[in-house]
Amino acid sequence: MTLAETGIPTAEQVEGCYPPAAVRARGPVAVFECFQRIPCDPCYWACPRGAVLEFQDINDLPVVDWTKCNGCGLCVARCPGLAVFVVDETYAPGEGLLKLPHEFLPLPEEGEIVDALDRGGSKVGQARVVRVVGKRRGDTPVVWIALDKNLLRDVRAIRVRREEAGGLCG
């Protein structure tokens, strides 16, 4: 099944855009899950370090210079497609850090335990919220979560457990 049929990138697509192990071993780094040529370039303008190479055509897919990316996450908040994430395998022994866009209320609190969801929305584990960045109205909040290092590649969304308790989210 292809991305166009399911809305979920294939294992090959995920593998193909994932930064190499040597890059991940250095610290936080952005992962661009952008697989379709559409007219869009805010990630290029978002990066203060020039890590997203200049587009020849506005439909180009972003190309990242890993040597320049420090995983700051500005592009995570800026991507209109919410298709950028930051993974950090060096966060703590056994524990990785994931920065992901999250546009649902109520926002999680720092220290809160949330469900960790994969690209198909299935719960694959849990995570601890470390920080929530960008709470101003209109910003895309970026939630930093600490979780099992083995889940860094698969978790792409969170579910705040209070939402369920309040019956707000189906």
Added chain:
Amino acid sequence: MTAYDVVVVGGGPAGLCAAITAAEYGASTCLVDRQDSLGGQLVKQTHKFFGSKDELAGTRGIEIARVLSERLARLNNTTVLLEATALGYYSDNVLAVEHGGAFKKIQASSLIVATGASERMLAFPNNDLPGVYGAGAAQTLMNLHGVRPGKTVLMVGAGNIGLIVSYQLRQAGVSVAAVVEAAPVIGGYAVHASKIRRIGIPVLTRHSVKEVLGREAVEGVVVWRVDASWQGIPGTESLIDCDVVCLATGLTPLVEILWQAGCRMTRVPELGGHVPVSDENMQTTVPGVFVAGDAAGVEEASAAMLTGRLAGLSAAHRLGFCPEYGPLSARARRGLASLRTGPTSDKIRAGLQKLKEALP
């Protein structure tokens, strides 16, 4: 009778950009819109837009409405008529408008029609039950008026509107049972589809609505698989429990005033239906009547802003304004061409080619 160099009908992204551009180059400009505030459909678009920096990519639609409205308000040669409905345009360049309960005549040396598009209906049993909405209507209810359309929604259509509104329904605390799509693939951008998949909303391709159940209101929907010619396959029915059905099955340009003004019209399915025959500078076959945005052919808002700018330049230049028209219009056309080069614009390019062939 009041007279303006340029009158723009419709205050969405195309009309706002058209009015701003015409006024910036010195034309006295009047913008007519039937709503009580400017922005058109932008005012309920809570997601960030794609496109290029010039068209405010990465900015939420509602913010783009504010930015453009403020830009227009800063120009002192513009007039805005809100809650005003354009009724007709006549050969003596008079636009008839209903405003504040009165019939008004406005002299328009150049007219720009930027009336947008309307949602398409779908035929199935019980499609007239309360709870069956256009996806855009449900979006207006929740994002503009703060009213949830119901508890659980079935979305019909996996184009960008269906995907985006599904996401926004969840943001508003409404459950989305599924998105059904008759085509074998998702029509909207993959990133929008991925956003709703990872929060647990299923997308059923090759599926459509067989019938809606309920007596007084929607109580559920029977969906079924469809074959390659989009015909339902008996025996594949399943019941989806929901109280709202949202139709996101495409848009049709709103072009009545262009028909009435005598513009040559042509049917181009790739552009959403009947559209006026227009040239690369948005000039229709009636001299002085220009078209912009979805009324010229249904596209993304970023393209609407650029066709609006192009129409504004052309409408002003026709009256002797904008001496730098050559390079400025070329730049706008290049911007449009660049937005339309990708694979997601295949349909638009095919439609525009047909439009070109229809030119006299």
